[in-house]
Amino acid sequence: MHRSYLFIPGNHPAMLQNADIFGADAIIFDLEDAVSINEKDSARQLIKAFFETLQKPKFSIYVRINGLNSSLGSIDLNMVMNEIVEGIVLPKATVSDIKMLSKLLDTFENARRIKKKTVIIPIIETAKAVFEIGQIAQLPRVSALLLGAEDLTGDMEIERTKQGIEIEYPRAKIAFACKAFEIEAIDTPFTDVTDDEGLEKDALHAKSLGMNAKCAIHPNQIEIINKTFTPTMVAIDEALRIVKADEEAQKVHRGVFSLNGKMVDKPVVDRAKKLLIKAKHFGMVEDIDEK
Amino acid sequence: MKNNLGREIFEQVKPFASSDAFNQESRRLIAKKTTEESVVFLKSIEEAFDLLKIKNGMTISFHHHLRNGDKVINLVAETLKKRGIKDITIAASSLFPNNAPLVDLIKDQTITGIVTNYINGPIAKAIGEGYLKNPLIMDTHGGRARAIESGDLKIDIAFIATPAVDRLGNGSGKFGPSACGTIGYVIPDLMYAKKVVLMTDYMTEHIVEPELASEYVDYVVMIDKIGDSEGIVSGTTKVTRDPVGRKIARDTVRVLDALHLIKDGFSMQTGAGGVSLAVVEYVKNIMIQSEIKARFASGGITGQYVDMLENNLVDTLYDVQCFDLKAARSYRENRRHIAISASEYGNPFEIKPIVNDLDFVILGATEVDLDFNVNVTTDSLGQIIGGSGGHSDTAHGAKVTMIVTNLLKARLPIIKEKVTCVTTPGEDIDIIVTERGIAINPLRTDLIDTLSKTKLPIVTIEDLMKTAHHIAGVPNHYELSHQPIGYVRYRDGSIIDTLYKIK
Numbered sequence: 132m133h134r135s136y137l138f139i140p141g142n143h144p145a146m147l148q149n150a151d152i153f154g155a156d157a158i159i160f161d162l163e164d165a166v167s168i169n170e171k172d173s174a175r176q177l178i179k180a181f182f183e184t185l186q187k188p189k190f191s192i193y194v195r196i197n198g199l200n201s202s203l204g205s206i207d208l209n210m211v212m213n214e215i216v217e218g219i220v221l222p223k224a225t226v227s228d229i230k231m232l233s234k235l236l237d238t239f240e241n242a243r244r245i246k247k248k249t250v251i252i253p254i255i256e257t258a259k260a261v262f263e264i265g266q267i268a269q270l271p272r273v274s275a276l277l278l279g280a281e282d283l284t285g286d287m288e289i290e291r292t293k294q295g296i297e298i299e300y301p302r303a304k305i306a307f308a309c310k311a312f313e314i315e316a317i318d319t320p321f322t323d324v325t326d327d328e329g330l331e332k333d334a335l336h337a338k339s340l341g342m343n344a345k346c347a348i349h350p351n352q353i354e355i356i357n358k359t360f361t362p363t364m365v366a367i368d369e370a371l372r373i374v375k376a377d378e379e380a381q382k383v384h385r386g387v388f389s390l391n392g393k394m395v396d397k398p399v400v401d402r403a404k405k406l407l408i409k410a411k412h413f414g415m416v417e418d419i420d421e422k
Numbered sequence: 423m424k425n426n427l428g429r430e431i432f433e434q435v436k437p438f439a440s441s442d443a444f445n446q447e448s449r450r451l452i453a454k455k456t457t458e459e460s461v462v463f464l465k466s467i468e469e470a471f472d473l474l475k476i477k478n479g480m481t482i483s484f485h486h487h488l489r490n491g492d493k494v495i496n497l498v499a500e501t502l503k504k505r506g507i508k509d510i511t512i513a514a515s516s517l518f519p520n521n522a523p524l525v526d527l528i529k530d531q532t533i534t535g536i537v538t539n540y541i542n543g544p545i546a547k548a549i550g551e552g553y554l555k556n557p558l559i560m561d562t563h564g565g566r567a568r569a570i571e572s573g574d575l576k577i578d579i580a581f582i583a584t585p586a587v588d589r590l591g592n593g594s595g596k597f598g599p600s601a602c603g604t605i606g607y608v609i610p611d612l613m614y615a616k617k618v619v620l621m622t623d624y625m626t627e628h629i630v631e632p633e634l635a636s637e638y639v640d641y642v643v644m645i646d647k648i649g650d651s652e653g654i655v656s657g658t659t660k661v662t663r664d665p666v667g668r669k670i671a672r673d674t675v676r677v678l679d680a681l682h683l684i685k686d687g688f689s690m691q692t693g694a695g696g697v698s699l700a701v702v703e704y705v706k707n708i709m710i711q712s713e714i715k716a717r718f719a720s721g722g723i724t725g726q727y728v729d730m731l732e733n734n735l736v737d738t739l740y741d742v743q744c745f746d747l748k749a750a751r752s753y754r755e756n757r758r759h760i761a762i763s764a765s766e767y768g769n770p771f772e773i774k775p776i777v778n779d780l781d782f783v784i785l786g787a788t789e790v791d792l793d794f795n796v797n798v799t800t801d802s803l804g805q806i807i808g809g810s811g812g813h814s815d816t817a818h819g820a821k822v823t824m825i826v827t828n829l830l831k832a833r834l835p836i837i838k839e840k841v842t843c844v845t846t847p848g849e850d851i852d853i854i855v856t857e858r859g860i861a862i863n864p865l866r867t868d869l870i871d872t873l874s875k876t877k878l879p880i881v882t883i884e885d886l887m888k889t890a891h892h893i894a895g896v897p898n899h900y901e902l903s904h905q906p907i908g909y910v911r912y913r914d915g916s917i918i919d920t921l922y923k924i925k
Contacts, residue, residue: 148893149665149666149857152666152669152857152858153665153669154669325663349665350665350668351663351665351668354668354672414877
């Protein structure tokens with residue numbers, strides 16, 4: 132369960148060094164767009180060396196490799212595949228690319244005796260991928276879908292705006308598909324890194340559509356993203372009251388009951404329980420207990 | 423000879439014992455000056471030099487409120503040079519890069535002594551290279567006031583850059599084209615220098631409530647320009663966007679919150695650096711959310727504090743120097759923006775200096791050692807890059823003193839076994855906040871008790887050093903030269919450390 136995914140350019144030693152202090156739940160070490168073609172080799176080596184020295188990271192590690200339509204993607208995999216890597220972020224993903232990547236991962240995992248199954252996060256950033264979202268979400272290894280709005284709007288030849296009306300459909304479609312197949316829905320980055328207010332508004336809107344995480348392209352965006360995707364104390368208090376009242380109602384075999392003048396039935400109780408699982412994961416329930 | 427911190431110091435000086443040793447002493451005061459005659463108005467600095475009979479061996483003082491925009495120090499220095507006067511001691515509250523012309527005067531021994539609270543740029547470099555004949559003395563802001571009032575620092579002539587002077591010879595920092603706001607650091611010079619000269623570029627009919635009362639003034643000299651007020655800007659003036667700095671600022675505020683220091687009626691002081699401004703921004707947000715109002719903020723005042731004053735988040739600003747023009751404007755217009763003198767700010771012998779009333783202060787560091795001693799005077803090679811200013815004064819006075827610093831700067835660990843130079847003693851430093859953990863001084867068991875119950879990343883200072891070494895490696899030991907060039911004088915007049923010539 133993640134709220135924030137921070138992109139860090141693979142060729143930026145200072146940012147790699149500080150990766151553990153930014154507070155992101157997951158970090159995507161980037162070998163694709165953030166690294167120029169001349170620096171791909173050094174970036175791969177830097178990331179490889181970094182992974183080898185990293186001790187007990189407090190965040191999940193992902194690597195965005197180059198697309199599989201050239202040899203760059205497989206060279207990336209060869210350099211970075213390591214037990215520490217949670218997953219591979221695949222740009223311009225299609226069903227066939229994901230299947231190809233999955234096979235490559237099988238090979239690397241066997242060859243390097245990596246015990247865990249490396250997951251795949253496809254970036255939905257082409258019109259074709261949006262069309263295939265339902266299929267992509269069901270593929271093995273796929274643990275989340277990430278919306279890449281910049282490339283997608285480029286592919287669609289439409290204007291990318293701060294308001295984001297143009298990405299309403301793919302956002303909603305990703306959210307529904309991810310919910311249906313129980314994987315994470317990761318929202319596209321907000322590219323104005325100095326506009327904190329705009330970021331908060333954008334993240335809240337994505338959350339309202341069903342996204343449960345958001346990418347960041349600057350460490351300063353993490354605080355707002357984490358806050359947005361963490362249940363509020365008010366919501367947690369309400370959920371705790373509902374679950375407690377439900378436990379009392381169960382004792383007298385009542386499926387529906389009233390709490391503070393509002394009817395509470397199973398869907399409401401289930402929602403409260405889900406919220407508390409999330410709150411517990413992010414250490415919020417303990418805070419309440421301490422109070 | 424070594425002092426109580428184990429630092430080698432000059433023979434025949436008073437060694438530092440502890441930060442509260444001054445409590446065993448009584449305040450020493452020389453007689454305040456008075457002028458029996460009315461103020462004499464002059465048209466040129468040459469006239470002033472003639473009347474003052476400036477001669478070899480004198481001590482001449484200046485303030486630094488125009489900071490990097492000051493023109494008076496250089497003008498006086500140029501006149502000293504022109505007249506062939508030698509062996510002058512410059513007692514300036516601070517010296518900045520724009521005072522670079524003094525380097526030649528140091529080299530030709532027009533200037534042979536400097537007493538200051540902060541110094542950076544070419545003069546610091548020249549002193550580090552051993553060009554100053556007599557030992558450099560680095561005071562604190564409060565300590566300088568003490569030194570002047572006690573006669574430890576005897577000033578023959580104070581040349582005071584004064585943004586506005588009235589026809590009676592009263593002076594103010596509020597008005598005129600070079601208005602810099604409060605001029606608190608020069609008040610001891612005004613009251614205790616043998617002769618006082620106000621240097622101004624703006625005359626007005628009458629100043630209500632002047633900071634510089636004419637009863638202390640001997641001469642007023644009208645010159646073309648005393649300085650460029652744009653040059654008073656200190657620090658970055660912008661909240662840092664550096665993610666590491668912001669992380670440090672967030673954790674600092676979490677500590678303040680956990681210690682319940684942000685509550686109705688609290689008081690605080692922070693610097694003008696980007697991280698300090700971020701701390702204030704986060705504190706401000708908590709204050710707005712929780713409807714908290716601070717009693718006062720003090721020190722060098724920034725526009726950020728002015729916003730808080732104007733939005734009624736803080737009741738009073740006690741301002742010893744304005745860090746930007748917004749602060750200077752506020753001081754002129756707002757009755758709750760109050761000027762204080764260096765003595766009222768941080769003189770240890772003042773009955774109730776403002777620093778003693780601070781709930782917390784946020785300070786920086788270039789180095790911190792395992793005993794929590796802090797260096798803000800030199801870099802790790804011993805080159806002078808600053809000085810205490812109010813560091814030691816506020817660190818001693820505030821109930822909680824926090825240092826905010828990156829654990830590594832340019833791959834150099836900031837936590838060291840021993841600092842290159844002690845500016846502020848570790849006994850006055852309570853908490854070090856870095857991006858990779860927060861260390862609490864073992865002397866503050868109360869803070870350890872409270873903060874260890876939170877989720878804050880509390881570690882020992884030894885752990886912080888180990889983390890830094892793990893990332894950047896253990897730096898090679900750098901042996902300073904053994905040629906002293908000056909010393910750091912603690913606020914009570916004792917010597918806390920020695921400064922050495924750069925290799």
